Amino acid sequence: MKPLVVENVVKQYADKTAVNNISFEVNEGEIYGLLGANGAGKTTTMRMVLGLIYPDGGTIKYHGRPYSNEQLSKLGYLPEERGLYPKVKVSDQILYLSQLRGMSKKDADQNLKRWLERFEVPEYYNKKVEELSKGNQQKIQFIAAVNHRPSIVILDEAFSGLDPVNVELLKSTVKELRDSGTSILFSTHRMEHVEELCRNITILHKSNTVLKGNIKELKKQYPRERVILATEGEVQGLENIAGVTGVKRQEYGYEIGIKNEAAGGEILRSAMAQTTITKFEIKEPTLNEIFIKTVGDRHE
Amino acid sequence: MNSFWTVVGFTVRNKMRGKAFLITTLVIAIIMCIGVNVPYIIEQFDKGGKKITNVGYIQSASEELAAGSATGDSLKVYFEQQEDASIKLVPFEDKGDTAANEDQLKQAIQDKTIKGYLDFGAMSDSGFPEMTYKSEKLMEFSQTGALQTALQTIRMTTVLSDAGLTDEQMKQLNTPINIESVQISATEDGATGRTPSEQGVNMGFIYVIIIFLFMAIMTSGQLIAAEVTAEKSSRVMEILITSVAPLKQMFGKIFGMFIVVLSQVALYVIVLYVNVTLPHNKETLINFDIDLSKIEPSLIIYALLYFFTGFFLFATLYAAVGSIVSRTEDLGQATMPMTLISLAGFYISIFSLSSPDSMLVKVTSFIPLFSPFVMLLRLGLTDVPFWEVAISIALLLVAIYVAVYISAKIYRTGVLMYGKRPSWKEIRKAMKAYKI
Numbered sequence: 058m059k060p061l062v063v064e065n066v067v068k069q070y071a072d073k074t075a076v077n078n079i080s081f082e083v084n085e086g087e088i089y090g091l092l093g094a095n096g097a098g099k100t101t102t103m104r105m106v107l108g109l110i111y112p113d114g115g116t117i118k119y120h121g122r123p124y125s126n127e128q129l130s131k132l133g134y135l136p137e138e139r140g141l142y143p144k145v146k147v148s149d150q151i152l153y154l155s156q157l158r159g160m161s162k163k164d165a166d167q168n169l170k171r172w173l174e175r176f177e178v179p180e181y182y183n184k185k186v187e188e189l190s191k192g193n194q195q196k197i198q199f200i201a202a203v204n205h206r207p208s209i210v211i212l213d214e215a216f217s218g219l220d221p222v223n224v225e226l227l228k229s230t231v232k233e234l235r236d237s238g239t240s241i242l243f244s245t246h247r248m249e250h251v252e253e254l255c256r257n258i259t260i261l262h263k264s265n266t267v268l269k270g271n272i273k274e275l276k277k278q279y280p281r282e283r284v285i286l287a288t289e290g291e292v293q294g295l296e297n298i299a300g301v302t303g304v305k306r307q308e309y310g311y312e313i314g315i316k317n318e319a320a321g322g323e324i325l326r327s328a329m330a331q332t333t334i335t336k337f338e339i340k341e342p343t344l345n346e347i348f349i350k351t352v353g354d355r356h357e
Numbered sequence: 358m359n360s361f362w363t364v365v366g367f368t369v370r371n372k373m374r375g376k377a378f379l380i381t382t383l384v385i386a387i388i389m390c391i392g393v394n395v396p397y398i399i400e401q402f403d404k405g406g407k408k409i410t411n412v413g414y415i416q417s418a419s420e421e422l423a424a425g426s427a428t429g430d431s432l433k434v435y436f437e438q439q440e441d442a443s444i445k446l447v448p449f450e451d452k453g454d455t456a457a458n459e460d461q462l463k464q465a466i467q468d469k470t471i472k473g474y475l476d477f478g479a480m481s482d483s484g485f486p487e488m489t490y491k492s493e494k495l496m497e498f499s500q501t502g503a504l505q506t507a508l509q510t511i512r513m514t515t516v517l518s519d520a521g522l523t524d525e526q527m528k529q530l531n532t533p534i535n536i537e538s539v540q541i542s543a544t545e546d547g548a549t550g551r552t553p554s555e556q557g558v559n560m561g562f563i564y565v566i567i568i569f570l571f572m573a574i575m576t577s578g579q580l581i582a583a584e585v586t587a588e589k590s591s592r593v594m595e596i597l598i599t600s601v602a603p604l605k606q607m608f609g610k611i612f613g614m615f616i617v618v619l620s621q622v623a624l625y626v627i628v629l630y631v632n633v634t635l636p637h638n639k640e641t642l643i644n645f646d647i648d649l650s651k652i653e654p655s656l657i658i659y660a661l662l663y664f665f666t667g668f669f670l671f672a673t674l675y676a677a678v679g680s681i682v683s684r685t686e687d688l689g690q691a692t693m694p695m696t697l698i699s700l701a702g703f704y705i706s707i708f709s710l711s712s713p714d715s716m717l718v719k720v721t722s723f724i725p726l727f728s729p730f731v732m733l734l735r736l737g738l739t740d741v742p743f744w745e746v747a748i749s750i751a752l753l754l755v756a757i758y759v760a761v762y763i764s765a766k767i768y769r770t771g772v773l774m775y776g777k778r779p780s781w782k783e784i785r786k787a788m789k790a791y792k793i
Contacts, residue, residue, distance in 0.1 A: 140592035
């Protein structure tokens, strides 16, 4: 049984469709990426998965079963905006939220201490949330989402507002969660995180699914159109090679746009004839490029 | 059920730990301590005030002052005959001329042998000369009042004895007439009725209960609404709703707040009780003819019943109101109607303490949002047929059921609505979408 299956889900608000016919499934131990520009319908989809709002059509199944109050304890949620009591001590509210999801107080307390230790902030146990910096509040928010050992975790823009060190810390924690078998639904606009963490993604644009599937396979569908060339000396006449669409001079050498991979070989031959090559690479498209391409295409 | 108690516990713990709550409770408890002891304190001052005021006058045989002097003498005799007279007249010798007399009396005031003195003028129609009471203080009404009463009695005695009445007849005339008022039950047989002192105690009890109920509703209602709004604006609500059913959450909060308010009220009651039973206050109460054991047990039961149901009804509605608002700033405006309704109920009953059988009171004692205040008043001060109480309570319970149903729906809907305050149409539409 797959932990989370979303099938043909539709959400209609008064005069507009917020989510149009989205389907995806998340396996055990998988991070599933939900991408899209602002207002594309990511948060609405997540809220439907959480049961905060009901879909107008389609089904969502958790371990094969429909939504019910018993499912609540299996879900963990990190909202995009801060969702903690500002004036309540960290320990009090994490224990409260964990207990609400059916954990014993003692168990929750031990787990919380372990998590604080993991984030290297055990001294926050007795602090009020409002006394913490934004990045540290995000850590607490994360603990609130996972402390009760949910099997499905929903992370909405989990890394926003964090410094690079903390992003790395949180990223490695998310990977640990994945490796321990948790299914994670993950939304962001930061493509490099998605490339690093997710196996499968769905790109939403204006309520519609525009791209969906395994990242590696998606990338294969897009032609390799970029060559990185680093040389010791100057290379002349690159523009004249057949299939080259453009040449940009960079600090390290050249970035060349090509129509097909055959042009790559020509570039390499031409460059080798002129000078010593330190680096040559036909780049596969980044997710960022794919995203801009698919989403940008539809702007017209 | 488990998570319900978790919510209750969290609410109670957070509120009880709050500094604002502790300080408010303490301040009110202190005010109550002082309030209860006021009768005793007044009594202490009264004892001090029982000091006899010395009033001077000129005793003279001269033709000009004879009438005044005679009046002074008869006043002196009158007050000496009284058992605990508050005034004693002190005669002074005539110095021969007005200025010297004045000086002499003023000197006596300075020496504190007298507080003031009587200055007599020309004879008037009343049978006494015109009099002026002169003292250093303004507004000596108690002294002039006592003097007036004394003079009236003196005049009446003189006139009556001149008319040739016997002492027997005089005594008969002077005996005061008493009418005692007893409130009885016209429907129940063998009911003994309530004596004035019982009525007084009941009235005091009702008064205290109504004030407690009002306070409990106002403070806890606002707190519940504020807490819901705060959870909403801090988005904790999104996490809460994904952790526990909204209905449990709402009632956990209401029940938690109820425990908080109840323990607060219990503390106040204990403070009051301890103070009232202190030895010195016990005496004072008896002196004032207040006997707390005269409160009827049935009245206490009704009071508790109306207190709980009234609290629950208002708290539920406040929670619903709090869930509609997204920012704490808008809360005051949104809770205004609720506040006005509870104020109305409170004032109807407080202002009707002297007319508990008016039509307004009768009608409002059946209207659910007012009945906790008003029916209590009727129960305490008049004789209400049981079926009327039963109908009032039944209506109240129906109102609670409806309020719970609607509030739960509004709550489930409202907590996820952000942005501007939603219109009624939007709320109604969204409410249909959610099962409780």
